Amino acid sequence: MLSSLTEQLSKTSVTEHDPTHVDTLAELLNNNREWATAIQATQPGLLEKLAKAQNPEILWIGCSDSRVPAEFICGLGPGDLFVHRNIANVVTHTDVSCLSVLQYAVDVLKVKHVIVCGHYQCGGCLAAMSNKQYGLIDNWLRNIKDIYMSNKATLKDLSPIEQGQALIELNVAKSVLNICHTTIVQNAWDRGQELSVHGWVYQLEDGLIQDLKLCVDKKDEVDDIYSYVTNETIKAPAGSARRKRKKSNMPASGVNVTK
Numbered sequence: 001m002l003s004s005l006t007e008q009l010s011k012t013s014v015t016e017h018d019p020t021h022v023d024t025l026a027e028l029l030n031n032n033r034e035w036a037t038a039i040q041a042t043q044p045g046l047l048e049k050l051a052k053a054q055n056p057e058i059l060w061i062g063c064s065d066s067r068v069p070a071e072f073i074c075g076l077g078p079g080d081l082f083v084h085r086n087i088a089n090v091v092t093h094t095d096v097s098c099l100s101v102l103q104y105a106v107d108v109l110k111v112k113h114v115i116v117c118g119h120y121q122c123g124g125c126l127a128a129m130s131n132k133q134y135g136l137i138d139n140w141l142r143n144i145k146d147i148y149m150s151n152k153a154t155l156k157d158l159s160p161i162e163q164g165q166a167l168i169e170l171n172v173a174k175s176v177l178n179i180c181h182t183t184i185v186q187n188a189w190d191r192g193q194e195l196s197v198h199g200w201v202y203q204l205e206d207g208l209i210q211d212l213k214l215c216v217d218k219k220d221e222v223d224d225i226y227s228y229v230t231n232e233t234i235k236a237p238a239g240s241a242r243r244k245r246k247k248s249n250m251p252a253s254g255v256n257v258t259k
């Protein structure tokens with residue numbers, strides 16, 4: 001069966017249609033062979049070790065932009081980063097793909113850091129500032145448009161370039177907050193797991209990363225309305241649940257603590 005498939009594939013080779021593609025892809029495969037040989041020589045045993053399990057300490061959430069390759073700009077290699085990338089490094093509570101990555105990274109891999117890394121000149125953020133239609137992606141960019149509107153009073157006095165830079169930083173900050181607002185991260189903090197969430201921005205021109213100093217590493221820093229009562233607290237005696245609500249100023253009607 002396999003040989004007949006191979007034969008079939010060889011008959012449908014794209015060589016005769018577009019030799020440029022074949023050259024490009026052949027180069028990639030050749031590069032891969034050279035890379036695999038080099039890493040076996042410089043870090044013997046690493047690939048065999050990684051084949052058994054991964055143990056990254058960092059979840060990287062970045063933009064899909066080809067100019068911001070996560071491992072490359074941090075000087076890291078295979079096994080070092082768990083990665084999720086999408087257009088404009090947006091984290092929302094409705095994106096099941098991103099939340100699944102976050103949940104697996106926090107609950108199973110037990111990463112110690114989540115880094116949201118945006119980049120200046122991010123096409124997604126700049127597009128969100130315009131009225132131009134780009135198709136389906138306009139719905140995704142609505143998340144960033146909403147951030148712009150929420151901060152319009154601050155942004156309106158800036159030049160267009162400054163507005164873009166500020167929106168890119170605000171978008172990173174919003175993703176950091178949205179990560180901290182998930183029960184995934186809050187439950188990890190509640191069970192004493194070491195976990196911090198950071199906001200960074202990468203600069204294309206010089207390849208340097210700016211730390212926005214947005215590090216959040218405990219639930220106390222989360223606004224009350226987004227701070228969830230844990231399942232343990234819900235099951236605890238009524239007295240302790242009441243104390244928890246009072247501390248967080250949560251209205252009793254807002255959370256069902258009796259179930």
Ligand SMILES: [Zn+2]
Nearest residue numbers: 063065122123
């Ligand atoms: Zn981008």
